[in-house]
Each structure stands twice: as structure tokens, then as C-alpha cells.
Amino acid sequence: MKVAFIHDWFTIPAGAEKVAAEIIDIIQPHGVLALFNFMDFKSLQKITQGRGVKTSFLQQIPQASEHYRQLAPLYPRAIAHLDVSKYNVIISSSWMAAKGVSKSKNQTHISYCHTPMRFAWDMEETYLRKYGFNSGIKKFLAKALIKRLKKWDEKTAKDVDFFVANSKFVAKRIKKAYNRKSTVIYPPVDTQRFTLKEHKEDYYFTAARFVDYKNIELIIQAFSKLPKHRLVIAGKGPMESYLKKIATPNVTFLGWVDDDKLVGLMQNARAFVNASVEDFGIAGLEAQSCGTPVIALGKGGYLETVIENETGMFFNREHPEVLVDTILRFERHEFDPYVIRRNAKRFDKEVFRERFLNFFLDKCFDNAKVVA
Numbered sequence: 001m002k003v004a005f006i007h008d009w010f011t012i013p014a015g016a017e018k019v020a021a022e023i024i025d026i027i028q029p030h031g032v033l034a035l036f037n038f039m040d041f042k043s044l045q046k047i048t049q050g051r052g053v054k055t056s057f058l059q060q061i062p063q064a065s066e067h068y069r070q071l072a073p074l075y076p077r078a079i080a081h082l083d084v085s086k087y088n089v090i091i092s093s094s095w096m097a098a099k100g101v102s103k104s105k106n107q108t109h110i111s112y113c114h115t116p117m118r119f120a121w122d123m124e125e126t127y128l129r130k131y132g133f134n135s136g137i138k139k140f141l142a143k144a145l146i147k148r149l150k151k152w153d154e155k156t157a158k159d160v161d162f163f164v165a166n167s168k169f170v171a172k173r174i175k176k177a178y179n180r181k182s183t184v185i186y187p188p189v190d191t192q193r194f195t196l197k198e199h200k201e202d203y204y205f206t207a208a209r210f211v212d213y214k215n216i217e218l219i220i221q222a223f224s225k226l227p228k229h230r231l232v233i234a235g236k237g238p239m240e241s242y243l244k245k246i247a248t249p250n251v252t253f254l255g256w257v258d259d260d261k262l263v264g265l266m267q268n269a270r271a272f273v274n275a276s277v278e279d280f281g282i283a284g285l286e287a288q289s290c291g292t293p294v295i296a297l298g299k300g301g302y303l304e305t306v307i308e309n310e311t312g313m314f315f316n317r318e319h320p321e322v323l324v325d326t327i328l329r330f331e332r333h334e335f336d337p338y339v340i341r342r343n344a345k346r347f348d349k350e351v352f353r354e355r356f357l358n359f360f361l362d363k364c365f366d367n368a369k370v371v372a
Helices: 015-027 041-048 064-080 124-130 136-157 168-178 216-224 240-246 259-268 282-289 320-331 337-345 349-364
Strands: 003-007 031-034 053-055 089-094 108-113 162-165 182-184 204-207 231-234 251-253 271-274 294-297 312-315
Touching: 003 015, 015 041, 015 089, 015 282, 015 349, 064 136, 108 349, 136 168, 162 168, 162 349, 168 182, 204 216, 204 259, 216 231, 216 240, 216 251, 216 320, 231 259, 240 251, 259 282, 271 282, 271 320, 282 294, 282 337, 294 320, 312 320
Parallel strands: 003 031, 003 089, 031 053, 089 108, 108 162, 162 182, 204 231, 204 271, 231 251, 271 294, 294 312
Antiparallel strands: none
16 A cells, blocks of 8 residues: 655644654655645654655746745646655645645545635635735735635545544534534644643743734734733744834744754743634643643634643733733732643644554555555
């Protein structure tokens, strides 16, 4: 049985790439494919275990590494041209286009869905504003394109044999967008690397890509009202210059940090702060694995991973003053780091490995057919 693993793209090692690394280690695919690969060599080799990545024609477009998101109209054609005909089983890791790979009837396709296309199904107006398509003919054409992509997304979902969702929250979105059932298998948390530290330092921490939906702006605005509270931020992205401009002196930007430094930052933080609607939110569980409580927006995947007043606290409205009030309330509460870590252990990567392997064997052993 020959297996292909197809990921949307490799650019930076984030949450989806942690899932990809574990799936690759579990199934040992015969081929790894993606729309494009702009990741640094060392990080990529760690994820693929030395395998090369077969990419689409998008890889050859000049300056694609800087403007790959604007190439979305070409994703359907690019993914369809990736040849997977020699494989019996296709496993896609998809939040954009990977699940749209072309397959034959004698192939089995399992799609680990991080989310249906976010910009098309949930954040259309946000993306239109971000790229300047919020009025006139530009908005008309952009909305027409998004409508076309949604139809393609729905159509290709029918060719997936089995969907796996990374949370109950995403499972509901898969049902709403595609009218398909899915099995929830939570992403893997490396609790052996993110180890417990009881005593915390006096700073709050967040880590994310600097893009609109991560809502780092709200966190910075809240801490501007708390000048004696220190906020440390790890990450980079297109909003970096703007975020630095609005930040007050109590906010420190670290850029991207390596794995070892990230562990230390998580271990020592007074709390990890999240203000976005996450599909799952693996960073929050990595913090909990260190015994660090979480302050999070009470929506999305965090509702499945944070226990109110035991492993963290929620704020329920996206407003700086609401977050400020929650931080002050948080400081009046005591948390047990051992209880917090015990919650994270429920999502340990060994749990993921066992569940995904069993799912893979159950769905593919009898379904996969030899490709002539």
C-alpha cells in the first residue's frame, strides 16, 4: 500500500506543521506534496524526516514566497495538477486547498481538516477590507471569486472519503460548509518537551503570526491600559510594523523564537493570552503543559481545552476593557500548576498517535486497493 501525504504549503513551522510532522512519522508516506515550499531547510527536514516535497507550478511564480496568499484563485488548478495517481491512499492536511487533490475511485482519501477555508466561509468581509476590496468594482469581483472558490471547496469535499476534524468546533464547521460528518482527533501536544515549572515570572506571554484574525492588536491595546504589567510577544507577520507602532513601553517583541526558547517563555509566563477565535489552539495547551494558566477569548477551540477557573479564564467580548477586567480578575485567583498540566496531558501526542493510527488502519486497510 503506497501512501501520499499532501499539505497545503510549507512556509513556517506552526500548529498545522506539528500535526503534519506526527502524521508523517506515524504513516511513513511514500511521497510528500504541497502547493509550494518556502520553509527553511532545517525546519522542513524535521517535519518530513528528510523527504523532499513535490510542489505545484506555483513554486515557480516570481515572488510567490511573499505574495502566496494572493495566488488563491490559482489554488484549485495547482492542487489538481499534483499527480497522486501512483498512490493507494491520500492523506491531506488541509485548511485551504490540499483536500481538493484529484483522486480516482480506487483511491482512499482521508482529510485532516484544520478548518474549512476561513477567508471564504467565516471571514469574507475581513479579508476584503485587508486587501482593499471593500467597495466598488473591486469588491464585486472579489466576492464573485470567493463565491467561485466556495463552490469548488464544496465540490471537492464530496471526493473526500473520510474527514478528521481537529476540534468539535471545526467538526461543526465541516458539517455546515460541506454537510459532511467528521471524526474529532485533537492535535498533538508535546508534554514531554513542554515540562512543568511551578514558579512563574512577572510577565504575560502570547505567540502568533501577526495577521488580522489573530487579534494581537486587542491584546496590545489592553496592556496599554495596564502600564505596570509586562507583555512579551513572539511572532512575525505583515502587521508587525503597525503593532509595534501602537505598542506601549511595557510590550516586548521577540520575533520568531526557536523551540527551546519558546518552551522557556511558556514555562516562565504568569499566563498565556489569546484573543482570537482558534480552530483548536495548540499554543494554549503547550502553555498548560508547563503549568501556565491561559487567558483566552471564550470562543472556538479554547472552549474545549481550557477549564474555567481551573486552568485559565475566559473573556467573552473582543474589547480591550473586557480583557483588562479579566486580567485583573485572574490576578485575584490562585491556580494549581499540577492541575493545569494534568489537563494538557489529555491531549498528549501519544494520544493523538494512537487515535490517528487506529483511524488510519480502520479506514484504509479494507478500503485501499492496489493501483495498477
